[in-house]
Amino acid sequence: MTSKRMTFGQATLDAMEFAMLEDQNVIAIGEDISWGGNFGQFRGLVEKFGSTRIIDMPISEALIVSAALGAAVTGLKVVASMSFVEFTLGAMDEIVNQASKFRYMFGGQVSVPIVIRASDGIRGSSGPQHSSSLENLFCHIPGLKVVAPSNANDAKGLLRTAIRDPDPVIYLEHKRITGVRSDVEDGDFSIPLGVARIARQGSSVSVITYSDMVNNALAAAQELEKYDIDVEVIDLRSLVPLDYACIEESALRTRNVVVAHESWKFCGFGSEIVAHLAEKFGGNLNIRLARVGAKSAPIPFSPILESQVVPGVAELVQSIGKILGIELPTIRGV
Amino acid sequence: MTQLAIPLEDIGREYALAHLRMMVKIRAFETRVGVLFLDGQLPGFIHSCAGQEAIAVGVCSSLLLTDFVTSTHRGHGHSIAKGISLNSIFAELFGKVTGACRGRGGSMHVADFSIGMLGANGIVGGGYGIAVGAALSCKYRKTSDVVVCFFGDGALNKGTFHESLNFAGLHKLPVIFVCENNGYAQFTDMRRTTANENIASRAETYGMHGDTLDGNDLLEVIGAMRIAIVRARSGLGPTLLDMKSYRFSGHYVGDAEVYRSKSEVDLMKQKDPIERFKVKLFDSGWLDLATFDALQSQVDHEIGLAEEFARDSEFPLPSDALRDVFSEDILHDI
Ligand SMILES: Cc1ncc(C[n+]2csc(CCOP(=O)(O)OP(=O)(O)O)c2C)c(N)n1
Numbered sequence A: 001m002t003s004k005r006m007t008f009g010q011a012t013l014d015a016m017e018f019a020m021l022e023d024q025n026v027i028a029i030g031e032d033i034s035w036g037g038n039f040g041q042f043r044g045l046v047e048k049f050g051s052t053r054i055i056d057m058p059i060s061e062a063l064i065v066s067a068a069l070g071a072a073v074t075g076l077k078v079v080a081s082m083s084f085v086e087f088t089l090g091a092m093d094e095i096v097n098q099a100s101k102f103r104y105m106f107g108g109q110v111s112v113p114i115v116i117r118a119s120d121g122i123r124g125s126s127g128p129q130h131s132s133s134l135e136n137l138f139c140h141i142p143g144l145k146v147v148a149p150s151n152a153n154d155a156k157g158l159l160r161t162a163i164r165d166p167d168p169v170i171y172l173e174h175k176r177i178t179g180v181r182s183d184v185e186d187g188d189f190s191i192p193l194g195v196a197r198i199a200r201q202g203s204s205v206s207v208i209t210y211s212d213m214v215n216n217a218l219a220a221a222q223e224l225e226k227y228d229i230d231v232e233v234i235d236l237r238s239l240v241p242l243d244y245a246c247i248e249e250s251a252l253r254t255r256n257v258v259v260a261h262e263s264w265k266f267c268g269f270g271s272e273i274v275a276h277l278a279e280k281f282g283g284n285l286n287i288r289l290a291r292v293g294a295k296s297a298p299i300p301f302s303p304i305l306e307s308q309v310v311p312g313v314a315e316l317v318q319s320i321g322k323i324l325g326i327e328l329p330t331i332r333g334v
Numbered sequence B: 001m002t003q004l005a006i007p008l009e010d011i012g013r014e015y016a017l018a019h020l021r022m023m024v025k026i027r028a029f030e031t032r033v034g035v036l037f038l039d040g041q042l043p044g045f046i047h048s049c050a051g052q053e054a055i056a057v058g059v060c061s062s063l064l065l066t067d068f069v070t071s072t073h074r075g076h077g078h079s080i081a082k083g084i085s086l087n088s089i090f091a092e093l094f095g096k097v098t099g100a101c102r103g104r105g106g107s108m109h110v111a112d113f114s115i116g117m118l119g120a121n122g123i124v125g126g127g128y129g130i131a132v133g134a135a136l137s138c139k140y141r142k143t144s145d146v147v148v149c150f151f152g153d154g155a156l157n158k159g160t161f162h163e164s165l166n167f168a169g170l171h172k173l174p175v176i177f178v179c180e181n182n183g184y185a186q187f188t189d190m191r192r193t194t195a196n197e198n199i200a201s202r203a204e205t206y207g208m209h210g211d212t213l214d215g216n217d218l219l220e221v222i223g224a225m226r227i228a229i230v231r232a233r234s235g236l237g238p239t240l241l242d243m244k245s246y247r248f249s250g251h252y253v254g255d256a257e258v259y260r261s262k263s264e265v266d267l268m269k270q271k272d273p274i275e276r277f278k279v280k281l282f283d284s285g286w287l288d289l290a291t292f293d294a295l296q297s298q299v300d301h302e303i304g305l306a307e308e309f310a311r312d313s314e315f316p317l318p319s320d321a322l323r324d325v326f327s328e329d330i331l332h333d334i
């Protein structure tokens, strides 16, 4: 199997191209996408597929989602680009009250093949309205699938699957890794939703995470090798559906679980996993559980403030040390 | 105003009687459903469209089976006029498994995608974008289908109105926006909420044609629709139609109606669209009392059969509550 190094963004372009070549009924709509979109993930598509398939939309977020829905239930498959994830909030009515409920409330009459692509996370001083991670808003809603890849290869394989999927999929692409290169398999392939990836095998502690936080977890794992701590990193890749089996297997093996994400810890996705493990194995099995997430404040602009709110490698290391009962020095600069 | 109305002779006797019959059927359905609801036999709540039948019937009779409509919370008439089976809508209102949506949607969510009925909608203004997306899909797939978006005067001040009409006008999409203007949104009359009462004048802003018409005059509704449909099918773009009407029942069945006077209601009932059309048919000699009585009793019989079907049908299995959330069974493992 041959591969190429490319950015996360380029990898999604690959997936878009395969999807659009495979199926005439795939279209993409969104603001500025014929110019490549805010992060270049649509670059070149309009030249290949034309402006009837790569459609620039007005700054009308509610329309972007509802039009995607209307087109999807009449025969198309629509990729709706929302640019920053905060902008999906202008379409939350359409996502929560319409798209997520159509199949169910109409008695299974209809599929809703739409992919809502949104860029989330911290890139560095993007300020309170351009730095959020909002996955738990979507995970909370029955009827939405939620995907958050951590690397270019998964980005390609998961987007390919998401576009084929008959249900609405929220596809979250972290801004800091959109331009980061890694190895991507050549050719057309897809990765199923709901299958986690063991990004690093370990025996001391399981870090269960997704999106860019996977990369922090891998960095923390490397740092902790110095102290003979063998960290396992589970990259969930998809949050709905969720790979419960993988999570449980790892938790039972290491008995120490740290769930980590960039979004707020309070009522965050990590709480769900911790609660699940506690309910299922709590008490008799003696699994220690911890969460790492952002502190409850909007994400501030000034770099020194930003790093106060959002956890990075240092917080992960501290949390792992704490759960294992090992005193570790504070890491700086990451 | 009146130049939109077509002469009765234009539609011929048989077709005219079919229209009458459809209006009478919707009235009989709403009347019976209202009785059952007040008697505690139907769960939820009911928004009756009695008094507005000429709009549903005149609009939908102008459409083909392959054309689409999006509907509202006051949508029974739209569904019936578009061709849903009475059994299927009646059973839905009873919450039975044989209902259009297997009992999951109820009165406000009746849909039948097989006849292009893309759903009644419990969210005011929820249909605009869906209709625009369906129209985009018709244009992309190069069909000659058109989409009708029904909405109430209360939906005129939703942001989605602007987002959707702007885009529809810009791309000259085959969509017709039909405002069922009954003068009230719940308990509030339009003058208290709407800066510009000349609704059709909004069309110009969006580069489309707008007309105001008497929505209780079936022949005017048909006339306006003929022009709008030709415009839509030939790629000349959307139309905004302000159809003035009045709802005979309260906002919902059982509404105490403290916000409007009995004399106003009595006055408006003088403009009953069914009675007015009947008078035209009597005058033309196409209808006599005996023929009407026969038609009425046929309709009543039909409604009775549908009610019987609904009553005799099974309720959904309890396990149905968790079906069709997704295309496959994804249940959270909790
Ligand atoms: C977004 C939203 N806001 C409020 C409501 C509550 N509501 C239901 S119907 C209605 C009035 C709608 O008036 P109109 O659009 O004129 O329709 P009509 O009932 O007159 O047919 C309101 C406010 C709702 N369903 N959805």
Ligand SMILES: [Mg+2]
Pocket: B152, B153, B154, B180, B181, B182, B183, B184, B185, B186
């Ligand atoms: Mg109204």
